Amino acid sequence: MRIIAGEEINALLNTYPRNAMYTLAVMQDMQRQFGYVPREGLDALSGHLERPLSELYAIATFYKALSLTPRGKHIIKVCDGTVCHIRAGTNVLDGIYRALGIGPGEMTDDGEFSLELVNCLGACALAPVMVVDGTYYGKIAPESLHEVFDAIRAEGVID
Amino acid sequence: MIVTIDGKEVSCERGEYLLDIATRAGIRIASLCHHEGLQGQGCCRLCTVEVETGRGDTGRGEGAQSGSFSDKKPRREIVAACIYPVEAECVVYTDSERVRRNRGILLALLRASAPASEEIAELCREFGAPDGARYEVQSGDGKCILCGLCAKACQTLGTGAISSVGRGTAKKISTPYDEPATVCVGCGSCAAVCPTGAIEVAEDGDERTIWNKTLTLTRCSRCGAVTGTAFEHYRASVHAGTEPPDLCPDCRRKAMTDTMAKTFGV
Amino acid sequence: MNRSILVCCGTGCIANGSLAVADALRVALAGTDVAVEATGETEVKETGCNGFCENGPILRVMPDDISYYKVKPEDAADIAASIGAEPLERLLYRDDNDKPVLRQADNPFYAPQHKIVLRNIGQIDPQSIADYTDCGGYRALERALQMTPEAIISEVEASGLRGRGGAGYPTGSKWRAAMQYGEYPKYVICNGDEGDPGAFMDRSTLEGDPHCVLEGMAICALAIGAQEGFLYIRDEYELALKHVTKAIRDAEEAGILGDSIMGSGKKLRLAAVRGGGAFVCGESTALMASIEGRVGEPRAKYVRSAQRGLWDKPTVLNNVETFANIPVIIGGGGENFALLGTDSSKGTKVFALVGKVKRTGLVEVPMGVTLRRLIFDIGGGIVGDRPFKAVQTGGPSGGCIPEKLLDLPVDFDTLTDYGAMMGSGGMIVMDDRSCMVEVARYYTNFLAEESCGKCAPCREGLRQMLSILTGICEGRGLPGDLEALEEICALLIDSSLCALGKTAANPVLTTIEHFRDEYNAHILEKRCPGGVCRELTGSKKDGTGVTSSKAGKGDLRV
Numbered sequence: 001m002r003i004i005a006g007e008e009i010n011a012l013l014n015t016y017p018r019n020a021m022y023t024l025a026v027m028q029d030m031q032r033q034f035g036y037v038p039r040e041g042l043d044a045l046s047g048h049l050e051r052p053l054s055e056l057y058a059i060a061t062f063y064k065a066l067s068l069t070p071r072g073k074h075i076i077k078v079c080d081g082t083v084c085h086i087r088a089g090t091n092v093l094d095g096i097y098r099a100l101g102i103g104p105g106e107m108t109d110d111g112e113f114s115l116e117l118v119n120c121l122g123a124c125a126l127a128p129v130m131v132v133d134g135t136y137y138g139k140i141a142p143e144s145l146h147e148v149f150d151a152i153r154a155e156g157v158i159d
Numbered sequence: 160m161i162v163t164i165d166g167k168e169v170s171c172e173r174g175e176y177l178l179d180i181a182t183r184a185g186i187r188i189a190s191l192c193h194h195e196g197l198q199g200q201g202c203c204r205l206c207t208v209e210v211e212t213g214r215g216d217t218g219r220g221e222g223a224q225s226g227s228f229s230d231k232k233p234r235r236e237i238v239a240a241c242i243y244p245v246e247a248e249c250v251v252y253t254d255s256e257r258v259r260r261n262r263g264i265l266l267a268l269l270r271a272s273a274p275a276s277e278e279i280a281e282l283c284r285e286f287g288a289p290d291g292a293r294y295e296v297q298s299g300d301g302k303c304i305l306c307g308l309c310a311k312a313c314q315t316l317g318t319g320a321i322s323s324v325g326r327g328t329a330k331k332i333s334t335p336y337d338e339p340a341t342v343c344v345g346c347g348s349c350a351a352v353c354p355t356g357a358i359e360v361a362e363d364g365d366e367r368t369i370w371n372k373t374l375t376l377t378r379c380s381r382c383g384a385v386t387g388t389a390f391e392h393y394r395a396s397v398h399a400g401t402e403p404p405d406l407c408p409d410c411r412r413k414a415m416t417d418t419m420a421k422t423f424g425v
Numbered sequence: 426m427n428r429s430i431l432v433c434c435g436t437g438c439i440a441n442g443s444l445a446v447a448d449a450l451r452v453a454l455a456g457t458d459v460a461v462e463a464t465g466e467t468e469v470k471e472t473g474c475n476g477f478c479e480n481g482p483i484l485r486v487m488p489d490d491i492s493y494y495k496v497k498p499e500d501a502a503d504i505a506a507s508i509g510a511e512p513l514e515r516l517l518y519r520d521d522n523d524k525p526v527l528r529q530a531d532n533p534f535y536a537p538q539h540k541i542v543l544r545n546i547g548q549i550d551p552q553s554i555a556d557y558t559d560c561g562g563y564r565a566l567e568r569a570l571q572m573t574p575e576a577i578i579s580e581v582e583a584s585g586l587r588g589r590g591g592a593g594y595p596t597g598s599k600w601r602a603a604m605q606y607g608e609y610p611k612y613v614i615c616n617g618d619e620g621d622p623g624a625f626m627d628r629s630t631l632e633g634d635p636h637c638v639l640e641g642m643a644i645c646a647l648a649i650g651a652q653e654g655f656l657y658i659r660d661e662y663e664l665a666l667k668h669v670t671k672a673i674r675d676a677e678e679a680g681i682l683g684d685s686i687m688g689s690g691k692k693l694r695l696a697a698v699r700g701g702g703a704f705v706c707g708e709s710t711a712l713m714a715s716i717e718g719r720v721g722e723p724r725a726k727y728v729r730s731a732q733r734g735l736w737d738k739p740t741v742l743n744n745v746e747t748f749a750n751i752p753v754i755i756g757g758g759g760e761n762f763a764l765l766g767t768d769s770s771k772g773t774k775v776f777a778l779v780g781k782v783k784r785t786g787l788v789e790v791p792m793g794v795t796l797r798r799l800i801f802d803i804g805g806g807i808v809g810d811r812p813f814k815a816v817q818t819g820g821p822s823g824g825c826i827p828e829k830l831l832d833l834p835v836d837f838d839t840l841t842d843y844g845a846m847m848g849s850g851g852m853i854v855m856d857d858r859s860c861m862v863e864v865a866r867y868y869t870n871f872l873a874e875e876s877c878g879k880c881a882p883c884r885e886g887l888r889q890m891l892s893i894l895t896g897i898c899e900g901r902g903l904p905g906d907l908e909a910l911e912e913i914c915a916l917l918i919d920s921s922l923c924a925l926g927k928t929a930a931n932p933v934l935t936t937i938e939h940f941r942d943e944y945n946a947h948i949l950e951k952r953c954p955g956g957v958c959r960e961l962t963g964s965k966k967d968g969t970g971v972t973s974s975k976a977g978k979g980d981l982r983v
Binding site for chain 3: 201202203204205207237238239242243244257260261264265268269271272289291293294295304305306307323325326327328329330
Binding site: 020022023024025028055058062063065080082085086118119120124125129134136137138 | 436437439440441477478479481619620621622623624625628629660661662663698699700701702703704715716717718719720721777779780781785786817820851853855859864867868871875877
């Protein structure tokens with residue numbers, strides 16, 4: 001797990017005015033930059049906005065886009081919309097479990113992949129859909145998942 | 160303005176909350192999340208009553224989900240009395256068939272979620288809640304019904320040590336990261352406003368333990384009654400510049416009376 | 426003759442590789458300089474979503490109006506060579522009689538459609554403000570600047586437009602209410618937090634024609650007297666966020682929005698706000714709480730947002746599709762708009778026709794079209810010609826409609842009368858291999874996770890409903906379960922704080938009403954007629970244990 005420097009957090013905070021309306025935006029930026037919302041980040045935000053930590057913690061645990069624990073280098077989002085669901089979304093989960101040994105909300109031991117089950121991505125025509133690091137994979141055949149993940153692993157971090 | 164509650168005519172001001180009007184008229188509407196000092200929760204929904212509006216007024220639904228806005232006929236709707244402002248004359252039923260049925264199911268649901276709460280059990284008896292045999296009873300000694308009064312009290316008092324955490328059926332009330340909250344002053348206001356006694360406050364000797372945090376108690380120098388926690392008085396002195404009290408409110412009053420008596424020779 | 430090749434670059438087509446197709450086309454066209462003299466210049470343009478995503482990448486050669494489907498980068502050279510010559514037959518769409526279709530208008534998927542909201546999408550480059558103004562964009566705003574607020578609102582009222590987000594509240598009345606309050610500042614908000622699973626018309630609109638939404642918001646701002654506005658957009662919709670952000674900047678730089686709307690001296694500042702990933706934030710008061718930087722919990726609506734909305738100030742909040750209709754209403758007149766649709770539901774509605782239907786995608790039709798026409802004519806019927814079982818409309822707030830009700834017209838009120846709702850326009854078609862009990866369990870699980878958890882009926886009711894439904898799906902159902910479900914549903918409808926809870930019973934109640942036999946088969950015979958519920962089907966899947974982490978999710982595929 002990488003160490004997050006206070007300066008990084010401060011630099012991020014200073015891009016926003018001290019106004020409660022930017023609370024969620026700051027947390028989302030942390031999520032993007034660090035892969036999760038680190039505790040140091042919430043503490044610093046609490047001071048920056050003069051809001052109790054508990055209020056920020058309530059927000060951070062309420063919104064699904066935010067994670068309070070570090071995630072893998074690559075984020076796999078499996079769509080759990082109705083259409084993906086009726087077109088065998090759970091078989092995709094089974095396939096990922098076979099390929100990587102993780103279930104929703106888990107991270108591989110080597111820290112490479114995290115798996116998230118997300119709400120409908122609106123790409124229903126391509127169901128079942130999975131998004132890895134922002135790239136959409138439609139009409140997934142669970143047996144081909146191995147190859148997809150091997151290729152991603154080989155490419156390294158996509159920024 | 161006149162509101163008719165269960166056949167009784169009650170006068171009120173426009174915009175007054177229905178629960179307040181009923182209470183003033185001595186009509187009981189059971190509630191859990193309502194607290195005089197912390198208005199506007201509206202989340203336990205126990206105080207829902209049936210209101211007939213639209214005799215000239217258009218009627219306002221909370222969810223705005225109904226598609227037809229053309230009918231101006233009188234209509235009955237279920238509202239939460241604690242946050243329903245009376246804007247027009249209306250007829251209120253606090254114990255109609257529909258209200259009774261909803262209240263019973265709601266209490267049975269709350270009992271399954273807070274099985275250890277005596278207050279909920281008592282309300283279930285009072286209102287004849289169904290047995291809820293098909294409900295999955297939460298394990299453990301749950302008493303919390305997530306009304307949020309504790310968090311609101313803590314926030315209102317300026318401490319903000321606790322809040323709601325998560326959402327949906329996984330929602331709970333806790334401190335950040337479930338750790339003893341550094342900012343908690345141990346004032347116990349959260350426990351005082353809790354309608355189901357769900358917040359544990361343990362006092363042992365000169366210590367009070369709350370939210371997994373142990374604080375030192377201060378006592379009245381005259382009678383020895385607890386006056387608060389040392390941290391609470393420290394925080395108050397920092398923020399408001401007040402001196403930590405030496406006496407409890409009772410003894411302070413007595414001391415004042417004594418002084419007056421001496422001064423004026425009564 | 427100069428041509429353009431419109432390459433669909435909506436999220437669906439991009440997923441299918443349309444960006445590579447566009448690049449390959451540019452390379453291929455650069456190699457055909459010799460032919461330019463004969464065929465003129467050909468420009469490759471990346472457009473928004475054409476709606477027929479399943480057949481993407483889609484491209485359209487204009488003005489010849491030849492549409493190609495499922496195009497691969499390898500096809501680029503052939504396409505370049507075919508410009509001004511014979512169309513490439515192998516990339517044409519084939520209709521139900523296997524006849525190749527040249528023009529989009531002749532495609533059975535597009536032929537019955539009537540595009541108002543989607544009017545520009547697929548024709549213009551959404552990142553080009555010039556493309557938008559070239560096809561008449563911002564002319565309605567110009568017109569609105571010459572009108573009084575009263576006149577604008579009268580025009581919207583005359584159109585009969587009702588909110589497209591699901592509730593169907595008359596847009597004109599909402600605006601009028603906000604106009605009448607003399608408190609400032611006022612705000613205009615666009616709800617782009619499209620959360621209904623299976624609905625993606627708002628995303629496509631924001632991606633494919635962001636300026637038309639901005640124009641609608643600007644007209645609203647003029648009408649109610651707002652100087653600031655927000656577009657709350659789902660965080661997952663990256664392309665939509667990008668296009669909207671650029672559109673706002675471009676419109677401000679062009680002097681259309683910003684400190685002086687088209688030089689009028691009137692001000693409007695718009696900003697895109699990223700949603701946090703919470704379905705309940707599609708509820709207007711929760712959305713406002715979220716913009717304010719708080720937990721997205723709804724408040725009671727006894728006092729409307731038009732009076733006390735964002736930061737307790739008068740606020741108009743409309744859905745993306747609602748705003749997209751506004752320029753057409755102001756530009757072409759409210760009464761003309763009202764010619765389309767039914768008595769109580771005017772104009773068109775965009776539907777996301779998805780699931781087990783042959784032609785899936787975004788469809789815009791006049792209100793009042795029957796479900797049968799949508800599913801069987803436009804959608805071409807059920808995949809593999811299997812029997813139709815149900816269509817789920819309106820997402821988690823809607824319900825399941827059986828075959829016998831397929832001739833119902835789709836508008837705001839009819840489906841509501843039958844316990845379902847048109848909602849935001851998601852339309853998920855299910856065949857005989859779907860399990861309606863599992864569908865009810867799926868939506869209830871969704872809502873149990875997505876409920877804010879503030880009010881007791883919704884939180885505790887959904888918890889117990891999910892427990893009972895999961896029991897039924899796993900073979901632990903008991904007689905009396907349906908009555909227990911119905912009792913809780915009645916409580917949710919009556920006592921919940923917000924629309925999420927009040928409508929959460931719909932998926933359960935409609936499936937009990939129309940598919941009671943299926944429930945009984947599960948409860949009494951421990952049998953799943955759709956062959957979906959794992960515990961009740963003979964063929965047990967391998968027990969990886971993965972799916973159990975999500976409340977015993979069944980497997981809906983056979």
